[in-house]
Amino acid sequence: MRADGKRLLLLLVAVAFVGGALLPGKQRDTVGTWLALGSLDVSIHVFFCALVTLLVGLNGVRAALAVMGTLLLGAGIEFAQLWIPGRSASLDDLVGNAAGVLIGLLLLWAIKRFWIRGKNG
Numbered sequence: 001m002r003a004d005g006k007r008l009l010l011l012l013v014a015v016a017f018v019g020g021a022l023l024p025g026k027q028r029d030t031v032g033t034w035l036a037l038g039s040l041d042v043s044i045h046v047f048f049c050a051l052v053t054l055l056v057g058l059n060g061v062r063a064a065l066a067v068m069g070t071l072l073l074g075a076g077i078e079f080a081q082l083w084i085p086g087r088s089a090s091l092d093d094l095v096g097n098a099a100g101v102l103i104g105l106l107l108l109w110a111i112k113r114f115w116i117r118g119k120n121g
Helices: 003-021 025-034 041-058 063-083 091-120
Strands: none
Touching: 003 041, 003 063, 041 063, 041 091, 063 091
């Protein structure tokens, strides 16, 4: 994938993550119903943090900065939710964020080690 495509994908994923996380409670529940998400709240944090970490790393950012940036993004979202009607900060969400970052980091390592290296011999 070209560099500008990777950046665009990262931007879209980040906007979806932040936008969804900052929806007021009733709108979030409506979207969850539309998408048939049920009670997957922590799983969604894991998914998006893994994807953001992976995409940041694939965009050439060092792994340590990708981890710190994604964790700060997740913590910032939890902090912002304190002022959003029908939302609250959650330790479970922060743990999900950390698990997602770890998964994203492992995926990044595997891609760099096996896929990209395999192309270069």
